[in-house]
Amino acid sequence: MNRSGIGLIVMITAIALSSCSRSKNEVLQAKPAPAGLDGRMFFTAGESGATSDLYEGVFAPGLLLYRLTTSQRIGGIGGCKTALTVTNADRTVGFTDTIQHFDAGTLSTPPGLESPKGSGPATGPDCRVLFDHLDQAGQPPTDHLMLLDSAAMSERDLYSPGPGKVLGIADWGPGGRVAVFEGTEPSDNHPTVVTGIVILLPDGSKRVLPPPVNRLGTLQWSGSKWMAIGDEANGKTLFLDPDSGARKELPGWFPLAWSPDGQRLLVTDAAERKALAVVDSADLTTARMVGHAKKVRFFDLVWLPSNATAGGPPPMGRRPDDGDGP
Amino acid sequence: MRRLRLLFAGAAVPLMATLLLVQPARADDPTQLIQDELRVAHAADGTPQTVVTSRVVNAAGQVLSTTQETINNPRFRTEDSMTFPCLSEGNRAGFVAHERREALHKTHNDMAQFLFFPYSVDKARRDTAGGSFEKQWLICGTGGADANNGSRTVMAGPGVAFRDSNATYRIGQTWKEGRTPASYSVNLGFEVPTDVVNIKAGITQTPTASLRGSPRPPWNSDLDAFSRNGANGWWEDSCAPNCAGTGGSSNYQGSLVEALWQFPQDKPVTEDDFAMTGFFMHRCSNPFGCR
Numbered sequence: 001m002n003r004s005g006i007g008l009i010v011m012i013t014a015i016a017l018s019s020c021s022r023s024k025n026e027v028l029q030a031k032p033a034p035a036g037l038d039g040r041m042f043f044t045a046g047e048s049g050a051t052s053d054l055y056e057g058v059f060a061p062g063l064l065l066y067r068l069t070t071s072q073r074i075g076g077i078g079g080c081k082t083a084l085t086v087t088n089a090d091r092t093v094g095f096t097d098t099i100q101h102f103d104a105g106t107l108s109t110p111p112g113l114e115s116p117k118g119s120g121p122a123t124g125p126d127c128r129v130l131f132d133h134l135d136q137a138g139q140p141p142t143d144h145l146m147l148l149d150s151a152a153m154s155e156r157d158l159y160s161p162g163p164g165k166v167l168g169i170a171d172w173g174p175g176g177r178v179a180v181f182e183g184t185e186p187s188d189n190h191p192t193v194v195t196g197i198v199i200l201l202p203d204g205s206k207r208v209l210p211p212p213v214n215r216l217g218t219l220q221w222s223g224s225k226w227m228a229i230g231d232e233a234n235g236k237t238l239f240l241d242p243d244s245g246a247r248k249e250l251p252g253w254f255p256l257a258w259s260p261d262g263q264r265l266l267v268t269d270a271a272e273r274k275a276l277a278v279v280d281s282a283d284l285t286t287a288r289m290v291g292h293a294k295k296v297r298f299f300d301l302v303w304l305p306s307n308a309t310a311g312g313p314p315p316m317g318r319r320p321d322d323g324d325g326p
Numbered sequence: 327m328r329r330l331r332l333l334f335a336g337a338a339v340p341l342m343a344t345l346l347l348v349q350p351a352r353a354d355d356p357t358q359l360i361q362d363e364l365r366v367a368h369a370a371d372g373t374p375q376t377v378v379t380s381r382v383v384n385a386a387g388q389v390l391s392t393t394q395e396t397i398n399n400p401r402f403r404t405e406d407s408m409t410f411p412c413l414s415e416g417n418r419a420g421f422v423a424h425e426r427r428e429a430l431h432k433t434h435n436d437m438a439q440f441l442f443f444p445y446s447v448d449k450a451r452r453d454t455a456g457g458s459f460e461k462q463w464l465i466c467g468t469g470g471a472d473a474n475n476g477s478r479t480v481m482a483g484p485g486v487a488f489r490d491s492n493a494t495y496r497i498g499q500t501w502k503e504g505r506t507p508a509s510y511s512v513n514l515g516f517e518v519p520t521d522v523v524n525i526k527a528g529i530t531q532t533p534t535a536s537l538r539g540s541p542r543p544p545w546n547s548d549l550d551a552f553s554r555n556g557a558n559g560w561w562e563d564s565c566a567p568n569c570a571g572t573g574g575s576s577n578y579q580g581s582l583v584e585a586l587w588q589f590p591q592d593k594p595v596t597e598d599d600f601a602m603t604g605f606f607m608h609r610c611s612n613p614f615g616c617r
Contacts, residue, residue, distance in 0.1 A: 049454040050497045050588045072497070075454045089451050094418035095462060095586065096450040119452040132457075134449055136420070141449070169457035186459055188594040216457045232456050254455070273455075299454040 036264050036278060037290060040308045041257075042068075042084060044077050044300035045293065045322075052299055054086060054102060055322070056315050062324030063276060063291025066315035068105065076169070078121035078129060079302035083150070084311040085110065085121040085129050099131050099148075104312030112153035118146065123302075124172040125223075127151065130158070130180075132167050143167045145180055145200075159200055166192055173221035174262075176202040179242070181216055192216050197227075199242060212240055212247075218300075220255045223262030224281060228255035235270035239284050248284045253277060256301035266290075266301055273297035293322050356611050357385050357571040359480060361545055364429035364438055364604035367396065374399040376429045385570035387546075399430050421445040421464065424597055429469075429604045435477035435616045440469030440484045440580075440604030444597050451588065459591035462497075463488075469604055470561060470580015476612025478574020481544050483560025483581035487552035487601045494554045498586040501539030501559030536562045537581050544605050552601065559583035560605055574609055 037059045045065065046052030051072040055065045075087030075097055088100045088107055097119035100107045109116050110129070118133040129148040134141055143166045145159040161167060161182050168181025178200040183192040194211040197219070201207075217230030226248075229238045237255045239248040253267035256276075267287055269275040274297055277287035304310055365377040376397050382390045424444040431438045443466045450462040467484030488495055539559040543549045549556060559581040565573025589595050610616035 044454055048494070048497075050451070050460070052454060075452060076457075087452070087454075094420070095464075096418075096420055096447060097452060120457055132452065136449075166459065167457075181457060186591040189592060191590065191592040192458055216453075218455060218457070230456065 036259075036280075039260060039306050040304045040310070040314065041266075042077060042079060042302045042304070042311055043256075043298055044074050044086075045296035045298050046072060046074075047296065049075075049299045052296075055296070056311065057291075057323070058314070058320075059291065060325070063293070064320035064325040065293060065296070065322040066318065067321040068102070068311070068315070069107075076120040076300050077302050078123035078131075079304055079308070079310045080123045080125060080127040081305060081308045082310055083110075083123070083127055084302065085123055085131075087119045087121065099129070102311055110148060111150045112155055113148055113150070114155055120169050122169075122171045124176070130170045130172065130178060132170065140164075145170055145178075159198065159206070161198075165195070168192070168194070168216040169219045171219050171221040171227075173199075173227070173242075174223060174225065177221075179219060179221055179227060181219060182208075183211075183216060197242075209240075209242055212238055218255055220258055220265065222258040223260070224258050224265070225262075226281065226284065228258070228265055230254045237265075237267060237279075250279060250285055250287060253279075253287050256298060257303040259303050260305045266303060268298040273299065291324055295322050356609060358390065359383050359570060359607055359609050362431065362438065362604075362606040362608070363547060363549075364431050364440060364606065366427040366429045366440075366442060366602040369398070374428060376431055378431050385568075397431065399428055418447075420447045420450065421462075422447065427597065427602050429602065431604075431606075435475045435610075435612075436471060436473045436479075436606070436608060438469070438471035438482065438604055438606040440467060440602075442467045442484065442486065442602040444600070446595075449591060453590070460588050461591050461595070463587045463589070463595060463600070464584070465600060465602070466582070466584040467559075467602060467604075468580070468582045470578055471604075471606045471608070472578040473574070473576055473608050475616065476610060476614075477608050477616045478576060478611050479561075479563070479579050479606070479608050480566060480569040480574050481560050481562050481605060481607040482579050483539075483544070483558065483605055484583050485543055485549065485556065485558030485560075485601075485603045485605055486583060486585055487549050487556030487603075488587050488595075489552050489599055489601055490555055491551045495587040495589055496541075496555045496557065496585055497588045499539075499541065499557035499584065501557065501583045502537040502581060503539060535564055535575070535579070536566070538562050539581070539583060543603075545607065547603075547605075549601055549603060555587065557583050557585035558605070569607075569609060571609075574611065 041057040043055040044052045045055050052074050054068040054074045058064045071090035073090040078085045084102045086102045087097050089097050098116045099118040101110045118131040120132045122130040133144045133146045140163050144157050147158045148155045164185050170180035180198050182198050183194045186192045197209040199207050213231045215233050217232045220228040226239045231238050237250040256266045258265050263281050265279040267277050274293045276291040277289045279287050361381045363379045367375040367377045379394045381392045427442040429440045445464045448461045449459040451460045465486045467486050469484050471479050471482040473479045541556045542553045544560045561579040561581050563573050
């Protein structure tokens with residue numbers, strides 16, 4: 001081989017090595033999200049609901065998922081512009097559901113919370129947090145919907161269904177209203193049967209909607225006039241207007257969270273929980289696919305405004321852990 | 327001379343008698359291995375039992391024979407499970423300790439003993455997607471075997487599996503892994519340096535042996551069907567996996583394992599739904615056989 005041949009081989013090798021090196025250290029920068037998908041999104045996702053972690057999702061424009069915890073014990077999540085609240089059940093809290101704040105990789109007890117054992121946080125725009133607390137001190141144990149106001153360092157019992165009944169997922173609605181599933185106490189071979197949805201009004205009064213589904217599922221209300229209810233048994237989303245009684249259905253998808261303005265709902269496919277689609281409030285029967293996860297499945301979501309500081313800085317400058325990206 | 331012949335004859339009779347009295351061992355051939363599985367069980371009246379399944383395998387791993395016997399566990403007057411903690415994890419707030427379970431088998435040469443500590447907690451968590459209550463079971467298993475009179479331990483350790491091959495309920499497991507240096511008492515407290523002195527003090531590991539673990543049993547077992555819900559931890563001699571005719575330990579060897587399962591609150595689950603097993607592989611290096 002002559003000298004120019006050797007030079008050519010050296011040059012090709014150098015180019016190949018440098019391209020390998022570049023792809024390994026490549027830093028992905030998020031591009032503007034597609035229209036209607038702006039904001040910060042935090043997911044509870046994992047192989048199963050019992051072994052999930054916290055992820056931040058970015059549309060760039062495909063979905064990129066950045067893993068924020070590794071304990072595989074994150075449950076339901078809630079958030080406002082400045083604070084992200086999670087359910088944690090890792091070793092450090094004794095394996096049972098515990099309400100904690102998550103900020104920049106650190107979990108801590110929220111200020112004002114006396115007994116952190118609880119689950120299913122739902123955070124209002126004013127950062128007050130609803131969560132479920134099972135009081136095991138009395139006999140029989142009783143379920144309580146608690147209201148935590150960390151700014152005022154206060155916590156109070158908002159509602160309890162009393163003995164023999166349990167609560168399901170709760171959420172804030174328009175005008176400071178609160179909705180929560182209520183059902184029968186589970187026992188061997190007898191899962192909870194939903195007996196109604198309790199709506200608590202700011203003036204302290206309450207009304208009970210007849211059960212729209214038999215089994216407990218998610219309930220997403222937020223700023224929308226529509227409650228989006230997960231019908232787990234039939235694999236669909238049921239939209240319910242509690243004021244007019246109007247109903248609509250979206251088969252094949254489960255609700256995850258409304259956008260901050262209440263105009264769009266992110267949903268996940270009922271079959272695998274790996275696809276994400278967006279539903280516009282003007283047409284609740286159509287879901288537009290916007291992203292996928294390759295490995296994890298989606299179980300909960302918090303959708304915050306773009307300028308939210310909750311959870312810490314956005315995870316830029318690192319490779320995504322899942323999603324549509326490379 | 328005649329007296330001398332009688333003397334030899336007199337000495338030979340008891341020797342022959344001794345040889346004749348040696349019962350055929352299950353695997354006297356030193357190239358064969360015995361795989362014992364000690365399964366926790368109980369009689370209809372609740373009497374604790376151990377079901378011992380023994381397989382004799384040759385150097386190629388072929389099963390030459392299989393026997394099974396059910397033994398009533400001996401009772402001890404001073405039993406107190408609280409003085410023999412397995413791990414601290416089960417003592418977390420809310421967890422209820424269930425009766426300690428034991429698998430025990432003692433022969434002329436070998437003593438294998440495995441203890442299992444079940445704990446459960448109702449309404450431990452909420453299903454993230456739907457909000458239904460879920461409960462947890464945590465089981466810690468510990469134990470091992472001591473082989474004497476020419477019997478040699480090749481592998482020994484406990485395993486636990488929830489008996490379901492269709493769905494995964496196990497959400498966590500841990501066991502000790504690594505190679506063991508000479509004269510070093512391995513801390514079998516898993517990832518946490520706890521005060522499990524009662525356990526770790528008795529187990530001295532020999533050089534270059536290994537502590538290993540897996541969701542799958544250490545050898546081909548029917549428990550492999552439940553590996554998606556299983557956790558096994560065992561001590562393994564440095565001769566493994568080719569211990570036919572060589573290697574093995576005459577010291578007390580064993581390990582620890584712990585696993586956590588999560589179930590819907592309405593799913594009935596009891597201790598009997600878990601296969602709690604002690605694994606003990608050994609071989610006989612005694613030219614007169616092992617009993």
